[in-house]
Amino acid sequence: MSSQISIGLGNWGPPNPVRFYPRGPAYVITSFAYDTLVWKDSKGVIPWLAVKWVKLNDTAWVFYLRKGLTWSDGEPLTAEDVAFSYNYLKESKWAWKDMSVLKRAVALNETTVLIELNRPFPLFVEEYATTVFVIPKRVWSSKPSLSVSSGPYVLKSYSPGSGYVFVKNPRFWGPEPLFDQLVIPSMQFTSPQALASAFISGKVDAITLMGKAWRLIKVIESRKPNAIIKKGPMYWVLFLGFNLNKYPFDVKEFRKAVSLALDLKQLVLRSVGSFEGALPGVPGYVPPYSAFYNKNVGVHEYSPKEAVQLMEKLGIRDSDGDGCVELNGRKWRPLLVTSKSWVTEALIVKEMLERVGICVNVKTVAGTKQLDWIVKNGAFDMEINGHGATGNNPFALTWIFKAFGTPWFNEKYEKLMRKLTSAKNLEEAEEIAKEAQGIIADEVPRIALYYPYQFLVSDGKAHWFFTYNGIDGGIPLPYNKLALLKPIR
Missing domain, CATH: 3.90.76.10 (Dipeptide-binding Protein; Domain 1)
Known part of the structure; x- marks a missing residue:
């Protein structure tokens, strides 16, 4: 009788080792075959x-x-x-x-x-x-072709509608794969509730919940008492990004005003529900649980009064008394885009910004791919989005401000990044990364809103684990292919 394991990662496009969709889940899926x-x-x-x-x-x-x-x-x-x-x-x-x-x-x-x-x-x-x-x-x-690979599993089939089916590679050079088939259904995991339901019903054998989904853990435990649950840092950030190619978002004083207008502790408590699920963002972008977090950069400052003063200096003020600031003497309603996953956060940010007169319109799209497309094409003013590789790999600082959102270039920062890539060892790299956080805090290329924890939920078929500093160069997902192989004795 053939054995099978299924994980709830969803559809991330073909597992093409050269052109996979540039997000962590797509890399992990591809790594099962390559x-x-x-x-x-x-x-x-x-x-x-x-x-x-x-x-x-x-x-x-x-x-x-x-x-x-x-x-x-x-x-x-x-x-x-x-x-x-x-x-x-x-x-x-x-x-x-x-x-x-x-x-x-x-x-x-x-x-x-x-x-x-x-x-x-x-x-x-x-x-x-x-x-x-x-x-x-x-x-x-x-x-x-994707038909030939060397990993423990070989792609049998893929379609956006049904998902991925991998079969055991009989010629795999390493420890024998534990399962005959690895299935990643292309379910519409549009919500944590859908993921939890898929696990409870047995459609998938493992899922990962993050941040505000921590409340669902109790539900899962009551329905599936034998579920194995592990909590760990996700090295992932939910951020507020800016279209750095447009005024006034290309002016750091305005970006600082936006930052001062946000009460990040309240954002976590209102959207996530508890600090059990996430930590508020910090100015240096690197989370406090990181080995190279720079505590000297300080904590996020909340001061709506100072936010208004900074905008006044830029000539951005409410001149007609309607409660919203004008831009160049004209009514201004900047566009804040996000996905359905972060609509709660977007509405809270909208409310906080309105208190200082920045009256945004919120647009939501179905998922990350659509949001990435809008941002890539510059059809936005601000975005709420997220990414991994935050805090578990100092070298990620050389690319995360270019790979996600509007690319940010700063001469002082770029010089430091060149120094980082030439670091002689990890210790030196981490010290340079700490220095970089000071520049990030001063320039505010984007605002870290919060850092969610992740919760691995498994039925125990495979002993999934958190990889040292993340899979690849920092992917925090627990789906390391080693868990699909028989232990080396």
């Missing part, structure tokens, strides 16, 4: 396709592959495939990682690959070798 040179467990980096690696100098690494590696169709997986993968992703301008750091990758023999960098990057193993998917050269150099 491997990397090294991987991570709950403690740190572990050997994966490569059993050993050596740093030759500041810009060169050699990786030694396991012997006898094969693709799911039985063909050998060699160093040629690894070299091709790195070079191909660089040429393709991979959206997930900045591959400009790579100079070239060269196969030295069947099981040895040399990777050379354009600049020193001491944590290349942790940041790239754990992340870059290895793809078969003979497939992707001619007719790209």
Whole structure:
């Protein structure tokens, strides 16, 4: 009898190792079928396709592959495939990682690959070798296909309507997969309630709830007493972002006025219901539970009076007495966009901003993809959105202000980020990240509203866990493929 496990991740598009949708869930789904040179467990980096690696100098690494590696169709997986993968992703301008750091990758023999960098990057193993998917050269150099991979599972079928079906890879080089099938149904998980219902009814074997969904834990425990529940930091932030290409959002004093108008503690209590589910945002953007949180940056300041004063200095004031400030002498109703998931937060933010005369119109869309599209096309003034990789990886500070929302550029910050990418070790990187938080707090490129905790809810079929510093370079989801494999004895 075949065994199956199902997880409630929803539909994130095809699990394409080159062009997956650039969000954490899509990467995790793709990782079930595709491997990397090294991987991570709950403690740190572990050997994966490569059993050993050596740093030759500041810009060169050699990786030694396991012997006898094969693709799911039985063909050998060699160093040629690894070299091709790195070079191909660089040429393709991979959206997930900045591959400009790579100079070239060269196969030295069947099981040895040399990777050379354009600049020193001491944590290349942790940041790239754990992340870059290895793809078969003979497939992707001619007719790209998702039918051949090396991971514990192989994609059997995918459609936006039904979701993903992965089957056990009989030629997987590592520990035997525990299940014959891995199913990720394309259910419309439009609400935490829908996720909880899917788990209670047995449609899925594991779900992740976040932030304000903490109230549902009691419901699940009463309906499924044997459910396994784990709480952990999510390294995820709900933020208020600005269209930095438009006035007055391109002026930091105005952004500071918006920040001063928001009572973030009240926002958490009213939207999440308790600090049990989330922590209020801080000026430096990095959450207080992070190993490199800079406590000297201080806490969020709430002062509507100062907010009004800052706007007055910019000439943004309510001249006609209707309770709303004008912009350039004209009525102004900036557009705040968000998804249905964050409509409560958007309405609370709207109420708080109106107290200082910023009268916004709120527009909601169905989900993250639609919201990302609107923001990418600049059809907004402010947005409420969220992303991971916040606080578990100092190097994320080099890209999170460009990958999400309107890209933010600041000369002083960019100079510091170049210094960060050349850090000699993690300790140095974390110190630079602490310094960066001071610039973020001063410039306010966006406002951290709150940091939700996450709750893993499982029936125990698989022993899901929280990966050290997150899957890849910081994805907080607990769905590490190691949990789908028999333990190594």
